[in-house]
């Protein structure tokens with residue numbers, strides 16, 4: 076059986092939205108989030124958590140909470156994270 080690298084859904088160049096309008100998990104308001112940078116994970120950590128190796132981080136302009144793009148857009152969250160939420 077050939078060793079097969081698990082390909083993350085997003086690991087190539089992609090367009091990162093600079094802002095997001097989404098309900099904030101912290102202040103519970105529909106708020107603007109501004110892009111503050113990428114968070115990089117070592118591959119072992121990322122695959123253990125079901126993350127991509129680079130995750131965009133956003134800050135709520137209302138309460139300054141920092142969240143990942145997965146929180147703002149669950150549709151793009153890796154399957155590992157979604158099943159984790161069910162528990």
Ligand SMILES: [Zn+2]
Nearest residue numbers: 099102135138
């Ligand atoms: Zn907020």
